[in-house]
Amino acid sequence: MSTSTTTPTTIGDVARLVRSKNAGPFWLTLDVFCDDEASYRQVARDDVLDRGRIAAAYAVEPASIRVFLLPDLLAVKVSFPRPVAQGSVHDRDVHAGQQHVPLARLPLAPS
Secondary structure, eight states, X not given: OOOOOOOOOBHHHHOSEEEEEESSTTEXXXXXXXXXXXXXXXXXXXXXXXXXHHHHHHTOOGGGOEEEEEGGGTEEEEEEEOSSOTTSTTOSOTTOTTTTHHHHTOBSSOO
């Protein structure tokens, strides 16, 4: 008897690029760029970009999350307040260059 486990398809699996950056010293922005309309539609679904799912991945309040759909660019932008101010003594990623990973790992099918 074979027990096969498959890992769910993630945003990072279908996107061309998932990146993060500062949006000022108090906000963080995550960008998802897709190569084609089919990939964009997979990522841009309401159940994938659900604020509750994103909030859980980043330990932020769902109400603070802003999601911008940019279909003409085949892109999605997600922004929310940084947990600490950029450059403060507790900031571990001054340029926010590593903050895209939880979003990239978010499964396309909610669990």
